[in-house]
Amino acid sequence: MTTATDTPMLSPSFNLSRVIADAIKLEMEADERIVVLGEDVGRQGGVFGSTRGLQKAFGDRRVRDMPISEMAFTGMGVGLAMSGYRPMIEIMFVDFIGVCLEQVYNAIAKNPYMSGGRVPMPVVIKTAGGCIGSAAQHSQCLWGTFAHLPGMHVVAPSSPYDAKGLMAAALRSDDPVIYIEHKGLLLSKLGDFPHGAEVPKGRYTVPIGEAATVRDGRDVTIATLSASVRDALVAADELAGQGIDVEVVDLRSVVPLDADHVAASAARTGRLLVVDEDYLGFGLSGELITRVLELLGPGALRGIARHGVANVPIPAARSLEQAVVPGSASIAAAVRELVARG
Amino acid sequence: MTTATDTPMLSPSFNLSRVIADAIKLEMEADERIVVLGEDVGRQGGVFGSTRGLQKAFGDRRVRDMPISEMAFTGMGVGLAMSGYRPMIEIMFVDFIGVCLEQVYNAIAKNPYMSGGRVPMPVVIKTAGGCIGSAAQHSQCLWGTFAHLPGMHVVAPSSPYDAKGLMAAALRSDDPVIYIEHKGLLLSKLGDFPHGAEVPKGRYTVPIGEAATVRDGRDVTIATLSASVRDALVAADELAGQGIDVEVVDLRSVVPLDADHVAASAARTGRLLVVDEDYLGFGLSGELITRVLELLGPGALRGIARHGVANVPIPAARSLEQAVVPGSASIAAAVRELVARG
Amino acid sequence: MTLDLMTYYRHMLRIRHFEEACLSGVASGEIHGELHTAIGQEAIAAGMVGILRDDDALVSTHRNHGHGIAKGVPLEPMLAEIFEKETGLCGGFGGHMHLFDPDRLFSTTGIVGATLPVALGHAYAAFLDGSDAVAVAVSGDGGVNTGGFHESLNLAGALKLPLVVLVENNDWAISVVSSEVSAVGSAERAPAYAAWGTRVDGTDPAAVAVAFAEAVARARRGEGPAIVEATAQRFRGHYEGDPDLYRTPELKEAMAAKDPLVIARRELEAQGIGTDHLDDLVAESQAQIDAILARVRAAEQPDPSRAHDHVFTGGVA
Amino acid sequence: MTLDLMTYYRHMLRIRHFEEACLSGVASGEIHGELHTAIGQEAIAAGMVGILRDDDALVSTHRNHGHGIAKGVPLEPMLAEIFEKETGLCGGFGGHMHLFDPDRLFSTTGIVGATLPVALGHAYAAFLDGSDAVAVAVSGDGGVNTGGFHESLNLAGALKLPLVVLVENNDWAISVVSSEVSAVGSAERAPAYAAWGTRVDGTDPAAVAVAFAEAVARARRGEGPAIVEATAQRFRGHYEGDPDLYRTPELKEAMAAKDPLVIARRELEAQGIGTDHLDDLVAESQAQIDAILARVRAAEQPDPSRAHDHVFTGGVA
Numbered sequence A, B: 001m002t003t004a005t006d007t008p009m010l011s012p013s014f015n016l017s018r019v020i021a022d023a024i025k026l027e028m029e030a031d032e033r034i035v036v037l038g039e040d041v042g043r044q045g046g047v048f049g050s051t052r053g054l055q056k057a058f059g060d061r062r063v064r065d066m067p068i069s070e071m072a073f074t075g076m077g078v079g080l081a082m083s084g085y086r087p088m089i090e091i092m093f094v095d096f097i098g099v100c101l102e103q104v105y106n107a108i109a110k111n112p113y114m115s116g117g118r119v120p121m122p123v124v125i126k127t128a129g130g131c132i133g134s135a136a137q138h139s140q141c142l143w144g145t146f147a148h149l150p151g152m153h154v155v156a157p158s159s160p161y162d163a164k165g166l167m168a169a170a171l172r173s174d175d176p177v178i179y180i181e182h183k184g185l186l187l188s189k190l191g192d193f194p195h196g197a198e199v200p201k202g203r204y205t206v207p208i209g210e211a212a213t214v215r216d217g218r219d220v221t222i223a224t225l226s227a228s229v230r231d232a233l234v235a236a237d238e239l240a241g242q243g244i245d246v247e248v249v250d251l252r253s254v255v256p257l258d259a260d261h262v263a264a265s266a267a268r269t270g271r272l273l274v275v276d277e278d279y280l281g282f283g284l285s286g287e288l289i290t291r292v293l294e295l296l297g298p299g300a301l302r303g304i305a306r307h308g309v310a311n312v313p314i315p316a317a318r319s320l321e322q323a324v325v326p327g328s329a330s331i332a333a334a335v336r337e338l339v340a341r342g
Numbered sequence C, D: 001m002t003l004d005l006m007t008y009y010r011h012m013l014r015i016r017h018f019e020e021a022c023l024s025g026v027a028s029g030e031i032h033g034e035l036h037t038a039i040g041q042e043a044i045a046a047g048m049v050g051i052l053r054d055d056d057a058l059v060s061t062h063r064n065h066g067h068g069i070a071k072g073v074p075l076e077p078m079l080a081e082i083f084e085k086e087t088g089l090c091g092g093f094g095g096h097m098h099l100f101d102p103d104r105l106f107s108t109t110g111i112v113g114a115t116l117p118v119a120l121g122h123a124y125a126a127f128l129d130g131s132d133a134v135a136v137a138v139s140g141d142g143g144v145n146t147g148g149f150h151e152s153l154n155l156a157g158a159l160k161l162p163l164v165v166l167v168e169n170n171d172w173a174i175s176v177v178s179s180e181v182s183a184v185g186s187a188e189r190a191p192a193y194a195a196w197g198t199r200v201d202g203t204d205p206a207a208v209a210v211a212f213a214e215a216v217a218r219a220r221r222g223e224g225p226a227i228v229e230a231t232a233q234r235f236r237g238h239y240e241g242d243p244d245l246y247r248t249p250e251l252k253e254a255m256a257a258k259d260p261l262v263i264a265r266r267e268l269e270a271q272g273i274g275t276d277h278l279d280d281l282v283a284e285s286q287a288q289i290d291a292i293l294a295r296v297r298a299a300e301q302p303d304p305s306r307a308h309d310h311v312f313t314g315g316v317a
């Protein structure tokens, strides 16, 4: 994170997807081994615009529209990496990973290990997660699914600054990286982000695996990521008016999981709430709470809690969706409940 | 669990896979809507024999060998269920689920919910997991992967009695059930199982979602499942000689997870060790520890720990494999470490 | 096997008006998720009308409203589901991409290529039942390049199962031109599956009906799978909100000339049907949909307390 | 393009003896996982010898030893990997189903159907490089029914990528007779992908060589993908330990008549090559493998403290 304060900055009227496209462009200029394969990444520049302009800049060999054949083109990432390229594979929505998980977890994630380190897999899987109203098959996050399977870094940025820096880090990494954008953030303007809204024009990286405290507080630590960081900050503002001082930690990546950072914060505040837009069970929240307690000892905290999509598919109707997906109001309620416990 | 002591019993020389085939046979006799689709389930009766004799008994319409087209025949389960059948789909090894997870988690698991309860999915996905020496792509357990995704029950029996009773329960359930056999147990003879070795000849069910204490102890609770139950019992015997009295809880299912049972045991012993042959991170162990602490309060236990495949693919060489996969010796060591902490 | 053009015209009008009702729900914010309409492709669904029985299965895609209408799914619960209402087919849990009408063996999925495996299961059920029911899977021209397409058609071919695949070829898979990423056309793939294949003009409902009826009849007779590829145009963006910048204004104009409703109306007029009569038909269809829309709008969203129902028959785990 | 029969015979001997060395490792318990040998199918791999360059990629299956040998992978590290030794190609981390020789662009996977997508990536790399290298994916007759087969061949056909698919048709996918679950033969699928396709007798190395060389030459010239289907017999169970009860003794006897080594030897004898000379060749090949086997046996298993290496370049997360 080396950015001088007088660096030229991207316009606050840009949206997040443009920042991501910009990050990819800078890395592709610097490294011609990077190629981008996916549906609608070329002529359209991505359904949310996060690869816009790349095909124009680099041609249709390096930025290629694919048929709806995710197994084939995810596997192409394996062959390309073995041939010395650094492929970025776009799976439009993370919900579709079920048609090609095989190449992701049995090849991309394991080839470095199975080859005894001889075959690195510098592959970025870029995909979009999160709820924007499209029900059970188009609203998932699934970072917990990837995190359970060894061999992949899993990042899910919350801010424009991180989105660019983590994309650059992912493209420069020699390890496989799953990069999960949030659909609900991609079209937001930089100026509207509560944190990390200032984005330098030049190249920089945000190291993968380091959490960041985005709001200091004394009473309770919220650890979360992706779009929920924004919601947690809104909740924290509301709670401040009610005398509850919330610290918000942005995990930024699920693997590696910066449990040290969260543990240090929770040790100070005494309470930990994990907020997760992914399914609650058998995922991030249980893992993070367990790791923090492993670090601090089981009795170290006054309170632990988690809040997320409680093991139910995402329903279609807005009324139902709001009942299952965490938002600022439900986060604030979860904090109040945790604090009320003592 | 209604079995009189004078019921006729299966021979102790039978192996586990024969018990499973027997369970399926009894249910298929009772309900002609059950059909079995999978690779090698018919002519061969399963690569481990756990569908042996079914095609002979019910014909090749109800028990059908499939091409290596898992997406197609898993999806067939969906259509068959919607047409009133109760399909059992065999995915030979759970490692192969990456080619067809789509139909499993986006259709089988979600259709009941997405249809507002109008389209039940009485589908059993039968598959085999666990390490028997075949390295990274043929040794996984992955119950944590299924458990993270809502809408599926996930069972993984440890004993012949449970294997039969849970299979019957799965086939009678109106919910989707993932039934994970352990490759390392399938060819073991009933008489060699340390618990649940006596299997009645007739039909019975073991309810899905209830853990069982298979060994009482005072000092520490081991919660585990599948083949690790056997290893935990061996470890417990060894530890008994060292003055550590271990209680072993067999979870039997991952979803529903009987955290109440584990919490009650851990509250008595004061210590909880979760042993998991699946990948350790973002899976069963973090979930179970968190749920137990949610039930008991964060400071209720003296010690918590977990032991499993610590986020590494399964290596080929025996020397490496033994270093990453939990066995009775490593379980005993983990217990000693936990107890030594206080 | 075909109906008269006037009847097709009415079916197409109904589908168009239904789709327009959906558009109004996006504009009003009542539909808050993605919406895909088949405006421009109505003749394909219209051509299917009357050929399938209730016990034939139909599994459709993200662009599914016309197929539901053709299968006889009642309009009001279907529209209510799309409008996320508790009176919907699925009580508001499913939404536009996840419509289920078990009474008519109609279902849909939002995952491209996922229709064929499910339809194959229905086809296998018909085989087990010893019935002559068939199963139809809809796919777009993009969906034919998925693995599930191949796996399912191969199995249907090997087992001679009654699977009919209706490929709606509108040239585009979102922004990807299908011919640029497909080695051969969809109908040409039939021999690889020992299937029967044909391509028809999907702006002509009678042509669709002839081909589709033939495919269904063959399947009913136990002659195995078939692929019917019907060509037509998608007039709007891939989904509502798609800026559709990947298609030029010239192309869009050329596409508009292939509006099946305009073509049919021109033909009806040529047959001597009066403009007034046709205008009456339009008004009548519109009024029918308007009445349904009004009732759908008046219905409630599902009660949020129900959000955890239906995960398991016995409640959430 | 073909080599002389004597040379093929030596290659086949080497493969057979290599496979038999592996069998001895199962018997001794040194190989503790699954093992699949290509005994009976040696002529296919032998026919590939000399046609591929180091910069051509070859992606093989669970039944991969012969292909590695044909690609020029050094025998000792390959055998050592299969024997789970630290001197193995992958240091003992991969094992028999997961062999990697990046210097020769040789790799394998234990997942059926997973070879084609990977080879397609190599083919795309050749296209990006502007080179005339090709990529070969091996599949069994069972693997052709996977979705990845279709997706990859379609893409290769649409983009005219240099992908050659070698289908080893041994009639069986474990216990499933492939013709019972395949709508048509593998070679017959070529037109669906605008590919070139042919079927050859896979017990005849020269016949394999002619077909394979033609497929590779076409791909090198930019004429797109090809499918070469070679028929042969798998003599042993699917894996060591498979009781193989699904094939009758009569069938096994009939299969044995198609032993490519017996056929070649008979032909060489008919050409006037003396029995002694042939016996010498056998002994020489055996001695070579025995020497390698002895060194492999003497090597160590990897140190258990290394078990967490290689997950990430920077260590475990």
Ligand SMILES: Cc1ncc(C[n+]2csc(CCOP(=O)(O)OP(=O)(O)O)c2C)c(N)n1
Binding pocket: A039, A068, A070, A092, A096, A099, C062, C063, C110, C111, C112, C113, C139, C140, C141, C142, C143, C144, C168, C170, C172, C173, C174, C234, C238
């Ligand atoms: C497996 C999968 N990949 C990608 C998508 C995203 N997606 C939805 S519709 C669509 C295009 C479909 O094109 P086509 O099959 O031609 O149908 P059309 O939209 O033209 O009716 C894509 C790529 C998806 N839903 N599922």
Ligand SMILES: Cc1ncc(C[n+]2csc(CCOP(=O)(O)OP(=O)(O)O)c2C)c(N)n1
Binding pocket: B039, B068, B070, B092, B096, B099, D062, D063, D110, D111, D112, D113, D139, D140, D141, D142, D143, D144, D168, D170, D172, D173, D174, D234, D238
């Ligand atoms: C996706 C997948 N499904 C199932 C398997 C289990 N399996 C391993 S080899 C095999 C049979 C393969 O048959 P074929 O492709 O004909 O190759 P052969 O063994 O005859 O060489 C099966 C079903 C697997 N490894 N991967």
Ligand SMILES: [Mg+2]
Binding pocket: C140, C141, C142, C168, C169, C170, C171, C172, C173, C174
């Ligand atoms: Mg289309």
Ligand SMILES: [Mg+2]
Binding pocket: D140, D141, D142, D168, D169, D170, D171, D172, D173, D174
């Ligand atoms: Mg075979």
